[in-house]
Amino acid sequence: MKVDQWRYRMRKVSEKLQAIHTSGNKGVAWLIDPDDFQSIRKFESQLQEANKLKIDFFFLGGSLIHQNRISEIIQKIKEVCVEIPVILFPGNALQFSPLADAILFISLISGRNPDLLIGQHVSLAPLLEKSGMEVLPTGYMLINGGQTTSVHYISQTIPLPNHHPELSVATALAGKFLGLQYFYLDAGSGAPFPVSTEIIKAVKRKIDAPLIVGGGLNSLDKIKSAFQAGADLVVIGNGAEKNLNLLYEVSEFLESTRVMAN
Numbered sequence: 001m002k003v004d005q006w007r008y009r010m011r012k013v014s015e016k017l018q019a020i021h022t023s024g025n026k027g028v029a030w031l032i033d034p035d036d037f038q039s040i041r042k043f044e045s046q047l048q049e050a051n052k053l054k055i056d057f058f059f060l061g062g063s064l065i066h067q068n069r070i071s072e073i074i075q076k077i078k079e080v081c082v083e084i085p086v087i088l089f090p091g092n093a094l095q096f097s098p099l100a101d102a103i104l105f106i107s108l109i110s111g112r113n114p115d116l117l118i119g120q121h122v123s124l125a126p127l128l129e130k131s132g133m134e135v136l137p138t139g140y141m142l143i144n145g146g147q148t149t150s151v152h153y154i155s156q157t158i159p160l161p162n163h164h165p166e167l168s169v170a171t172a173l174a175g176k177f178l179g180l181q182y183f184y185l186d187a188g189s190g191a192p193f194p195v196s197t198e199i200i201k202a203v204k205r206k207i208d209a210p211l212i213v214g215g216g217l218n219s220l221d222k223i224k225s226a227f228q229a230g231a232d233l234v235v236i237g238n239g240a241e242k243n244l245n246l247l248y249e250v251s252e253f254l255e256s257t258r259v260m261a262n
């Protein structure tokens with residue numbers, strides 16, 4: 001299938017995110033690490049599951065990747081899961097593929113590293129324009145999840161404290177005044193503690209935009225708490241890699257809340 005054909009079949013990604021946000025229905029994104037793509041057969045069978053699980057989005061990216069197989073992975077996803085949008089979640093400008101449906105154009109607003117606030121963005125902008133891809137301008141905020149994760153190290157930034165909501169609120173407000181349209185609170189992949197509900201609630205109160213939360217969400221209880229605190233979309237990476245059943249549990253939970261809301 002050609003790129004335009006599958007883009008045509010879908011609602012715009014931004015519309016889907018906005019719909020999740022305004023309806024109060026929650027969503028789930030499955031983060032695929034391009035480096036974990038070893039056996040194509042295993043990946044294919046996981047993708048079959050993704051169709052059944054009603055995953056809302058695939059996120060694709062990593063802090064540091066060793067092999068750039070992003071286009072190949074997207075092709076595979078599109079063969080099996082035509083209806084699930086693939087959103088790039090790049091650690092740098094090299095992690096680009098014109099085959100994706102949209103890109104989280106993340107600016108690391110919790111940090112003070114100019115390359116991750118604007119530098120990588122300038123490098124990618126001309127290519128991005130040519131691709132015609134949907135761009136999601138996103139304020140990306142790293143929150144201390146109890147351990148130094150890959151993204152902390154690679155970004156060379158200090159995360160926001162997990163228990164001083166006023167700092168996260170000030171950061172998110174600055175992002176809002178800069179015109180960012182999506183916010184992503186991330187404790188970092190594999191974090192022992194996810195973003196605190198205190199922080200999620202405080203940011204949610206001030207920001208009327210889709211709120212993405214991820215990092216260390218490896219149990220249904222943690223995911224429910226993130227939703228209850230105000231996350232619109234949760235991102236699950238390691239939790240699904242270790243136990244695909246977690247995605248079943250989340251999907252069942254979402255299904256039951258959507259039924260109750262209708």
Ligand SMILES: CC(C)=CCC/C(C)=C/CC/C(C)=C/CC/C(C)=C/COP(=O)(O)OP(=O)(O)O
Pocket residue numbers: 033060061062063064089090091092093104105106107108116117120121124140149150151154155189190238
């Ligand atoms: C928008 C463009 C062109 C680039 C963005 C550049 C920025 C702002 C990067 C922010 C910092 C960064 C390195 C983010 C990567 C986030 C990500 C995809 C994390 C996925 O998890 P890993 O950190 O790879 O987890 P593992 O250690 O579990 O593999």
Ligand SMILES: O=P(O)(O)OC[C@@H](O)CO
Pocket residue numbers: 031186187188189190191213214215216217235236237238239
């Ligand atoms: O791998 P996990 O801990 O689920 O984290 C997902 C994502 O938010 C990391 O950037």
Ligand SMILES: [Mg+2]
Pocket residue numbers: 033035061062063064
């Ligand atoms: Mg990774």
